[in-house]
Amino acid sequence: MxxxxxxxxxxxxxxxxxxxxxxxxxxxxxxxxxxxxxxxxxxxxxxxxxxxxxxxxxxxxxxxxxxxxxxxxxxxxxxxxxxxxxxxxxxxxxxxxxxxxxxxxxxxxxxxxxxxxxxxxxxxxxxxxxxxxxxxxxxxxxxxxxxxxxxxxxxxxxxxxxxxxDAGLASLYDAGLLGLMWSVFGGWLHATALVGADGVAAKDFTALANRWLKTVSWFMTGYAEQIDAGEYPGADATIDVQVAAIGHLLHAGEARGVDDRLPGLHLELMRAAVDAGHGGDSYARIIEVFRGK
Structure with a gap:
């Protein structure tokens, strides 16, 4: 051999x-x-x-x-x-x-x-x-x-x-992680189109976007604990505050002719949580909207 x-x-x-x-x-x-x-x-x-x-x-x-x-x-x-x-x-x-x-x-x-x-x-x-x-x-x-x-x-x-x-978990994780990937790609592409309308190169914006994603992952870790506990304290930023913030994103996109369907969906999800009386909770509360609750 x-x-x-x-x-x-x-x-x-x-x-x-x-x-x-x-x-x-x-x-x-x-x-x-x-x-x-x-x-x-x-x-x-x-x-x-x-x-x-x-x-x-x-x-x-x-x-x-x-x-x-x-x-x-x-x-x-x-x-x-x-x-x-x-x-x-x-x-x-x-x-x-x-x-x-x-x-x-x-x-x-x-x-x-x-x-x-x-x-x-x-x-x-x-x-x-x-x-x-x-x-x-x-x-x-x-x-x-x-x-x-x-x-x-x-x-x-x-x-x-x-x-x-559980032999089904690899496929389930695979589907969930791909969904996360497409959502990240979609958000990044929308944001890149937004700043690109003012002449910002994609590679320059992406350098900061990658740095920002490290902070986003920190939020996700904290939100995961809230989801497992079923409690969503809005100590960092409430949904009400983020509804106002996404309005700036929509305004900037409209002024530059950038398609607003993706941030519009986020706003729809936020408003559903607010309408259910959870505007003072953290963004993690929106998982209950996905769950149909």
Missing amino acids: NARHMNKQNVTVIGLGQMGRALAEAFLAAGHPTTVWNRTEGKADALVARGAARAATVAEAVEASGLVVVCVLDYPAVGELLAPVAASLRGRTLVNLTSGSPEQARAEAKWAAEHGIGYLDGGIMTTPPGVGDSSNMILYAGAPALLDEHRSTLEVLGDPVDLGP
Whole structure:
């Protein structure tokens, strides 16, 4: 055996789209003997040239390794590929990095348990170029003992974050974190359009925006404690005060022809809280509007 592969776990990667290829490349770069399979065989060519073993069938791919990673289009595709080889998967660990819903993840975990298959469901919190960077998170949910067993192998993909035994939590966190990302992107783009109307370069504004986000994260930490306690003291800034402040944002945008739908939505949420009698509470109270309360 090549010295580079000594004490390295064999890994199989099923599905070689952009993300699947990135996963396989990370395993290969770390010296793991890697078997790959894809419905379109040509997608494996570059990986085989780098030392991966090409499996002719899904069954052959599964039987090559104790750790099987699948990353395909959706959960129905996972079922279509793996249901026929359930017997071969028995006693192995299946890591499903396919995007889906918490309900689909829990159903897949139930199927795996019924067939004696160790199961971890995951969420990749980066794009393919970020796979292999330890600063990026890979979320895992399922049997914590399995993650502990395979941590040294899986950490070559990114920082493995254990969310506990509920297999649906990786998908749920993934959806929530993506929602947060899009909201941040939307706010940043609106703000960049606003200041850009007066000639401010995006890179100059973004330097301060990134600094400001550190303060915002401090507020979030405090607000999280309020949410868990179900109490929203407005000691820092009340919703009433922020309703007035967002008026300045709307005025500035209107004067510059900047679309106001995003800040308008924030104002709508704030007013709903005020109308419910909570204008003296902190902004965290708005979570109750999202909850429909």
